[in-house]
Amino acid sequence: MAMIQFAINSRKNRRMTLKEIYTWIEDHFPYYRQVAKPGWKNSIRHNLSLHDMFVRETAPDGKVSFWTIRPEANRCLTLDQVYKPGCDPVTAPVPVPMLLFPNQSQKKTVPDGRKIALASERRMKPLLPRTESYLVPIQLPVAPPVYLPSFTCPQQRVGTSQAAKRVRISPKVTQSDGAPPPPPPLAVSPPVTDVKVEMKEEPVCVPLKCETPKGPQKRRCSSSRRKQCLVNSSHEEPVLLCPDSSFLDSGVTSDASMFQDSRDVEPEEPRRRQDSPDRDYSFKTPIKGSIHLTSSTPSKPSPTVVLEPWKVTPVGKGNLLDVSPIRTPGGPALTPVQDYTTYSFSSTPFKDVPLFSSPRELLHCGASRAEAAESPIGRLRSSCSRELLQGGGAGGTATPANRSLTEGLMLDLLNDSLSKILVDINFSGLEDEELGTANISLSDFINQLK
Amino acid sequence: MAMIQFAINSRKNRRMTLKEIYTWIEDHFPYYRQVAKPGWKNSIRHNLSLHDMFVRETAPDGKVSFWTIRPEANRCLTLDQVYKPGCDPVTAPVPVPMLLFPNQSQKKTVPDGRKIALASERRMKPLLPRTESYLVPIQLPVAPPVYLPSFTCPQQRVGTSQAAKRVRISPKVTQSDGAPPPPPPLAVSPPVTDVKVEMKEEPVCVPLKCETPKGPQKRRCSSSRRKQCLVNSSHEEPVLLCPDSSFLDSGVTSDASMFQDSRDVEPEEPRRRQDSPDRDYSFKTPIKGSIHLTSSTPSKPSPTVVLEPWKVTPVGKGNLLDVSPIRTPGGPALTPVQDYTTYSFSSTPFKDVPLFSSPRELLHCGASRAEAAESPIGRLRSSCSRELLQGGGAGGTATPANRSLTEGLMLDLLNDSLSKILVDINFSGLEDEELGTANISLSDFINQLK
DNA sequence: AGAATGTTTATAAACAATCTA
């Protein structure tokens, strides 16, 4: 879900075809081009369909369809917000995927004291977890000469210099105020974003390093127990706070040309080598019983039924997978373990190497209303939800305490709830690329309902 | 999702605790008590959280919390609607789970010509698939003397006598009008609902066997391509059509006492044997690295990492599971294969043994508005969405053609979209059991918004 | 015919919050 937002928000017009989303992710996270199972595309499609924040539009010709982000729900997440390039852009650095290993695999310590990345971990942590976990970009364990001959890994930059880069994205709860903050960020070899060709304009959504109000709401908000507080969607104009536009280059350009020809913020987008030799799936056999992994939709292999030992073997979960021992012939060659000492593989990378606390922390900060109003890219404001930026959107009855209480809660969720209503009501009449007027706000929808 | 609705709707007050939902499902689908992995409870909780139609209420004491169904989204699905007991209720029949095997496993034919149930299939088909698949109740492959000494399987009843019982639940598309209807229902040994102690009142939601309008919209509705049409939520009073209350006993009783003491429609609910000897998980070890399957939340076994052969082995998906051969020591004893000739195991049970075409078909029919108005259980009407029953809720601009076009589409989805808004706005003031007034309608919410 | 695209359900899993023995 986060990567899709990264991708779509990297475009000026904030819309992408599915194929373009694939490509963008593959370009920025080579993990997906090289090591990931083809099922990752299934996950992309799944997220596009499941989450209401992603809306599919049909081009005027009715042929192609673009995926967009509901403006009210768009937190304007960009890869820049998550990672700031810490290495020279000279070498055309390849951003590594934010590979977040499960907790267990991080404790793996080889005898020589180094922590190694368990490359066999297929299931990744959520890219932007909702909790207090920390996002840890980890170098992709792929041998550069094998997969990326032109890839020059921008080593080091391991120091704690990135501390100022931490951005809070809407903390879910107050972090138990008395508790000491997590250890200073390790800043483990962050991934690198592409070199932007277009100049950085003032970003529409400016995450800030505003301090979490740890006032009187400390226990109340956390005691909402197992249910998020749902903020009352207020129609008042939200106040954007704490301007600090010196942080990111979110790929949002001011542009007067946001129509079809100005689709690419990133210059290398059009020239797509769509058949990279490293992975060619040539096939003509059907999906179901065949061996080739053509389809990105996983499917059951065949009726070669295996009686699972769920109730047969009394207990024991691991014995199902233990049958295949670790060492596979080409395994280490494909996922080399060497030379990862430059990256901190602490036992708890989420907790120990914080880049930011949570994706919602970015929302916890807001942009200055005045600045936003003066911004030359006022037209783009409709592409970003100021309510979301302000973080919570306190209702009319919200006291300051309430406001802080509801801060940082129910962001994607709230907007997901409204988006299904807006789906297919949006863009009913207009079919052209004028995205500025195509977005119907919540108030418009309410009026429409009335 | 369907089973949760079955469970909750079986209660007069239409609310259940999580534990009660577990128990209800276990009681009505012994599969879950006996053969299912403990992860099924995880799925229940997942569905409760994910789908907005399920709303958690907190009892006035603040201790227990009940799960309810948003009235606007409640299609009043009950087990009766899906299955009508075809055998004598004398033997206290145990309903079997609607075990829907994947397509592949149904083609398994033993040399003696009979089709056998591949008990090893763990992943079930969706209980109520959205498509034209058919719901096939299949006898649970558990030896009755082993697990259910008092269980007398009501054999047979295999004839085609249940044909009239078929109910359409909101067909997603017109079924290609020229095509012949699916073969007559095989009526494979349907599961049996419990004997209701309370008298059956006129059900609030009456599914009907109304014919699908296969008129001029044949192509248009199907050409909504990959996106459901979202019906405009109309505030007009929906018209309930096609009264036919002779079909189900949906556990909805008229009742003048719908408060806390009248919680159970089913008499055997209170006396719960909560520690059945057939499954006792005695444990005191933590979850993570331990062997016991105590927790219903699955967890990775341990950092015993297995290097997956995704990129190592060139292709081939099935070789990952083929390592463990079929025959396990106690396997056949637990899942006997004999005596399943009474149940039709056609190669395509969904298509060949239709009970109904799709869950939405139930919605395609409506109840008579007049009848609903005269119903002595008018108070309960708020627990069922008449819009949903009417099937589509055509907006103000909908022509009759449009109405039929949007019929059967966007039901749970539409209501899920609205429910997140209502969550935690419901039941803000009142804390008592008066569920009749506790439900806030959409219009109330809209007014609240205004 | 097969691939791409889109929708929905199922299951695993991590994790937070609360409850209970």
Place this chain on the structure above:
DNA sequence: TCTAGATTGTTTATAAACATT
């Protein structure tokens, strides 16, 4: 009263079936 473990609740990830283009 305290707390370890169980329960309950939320969210993300992945597989998979299936529909539509």
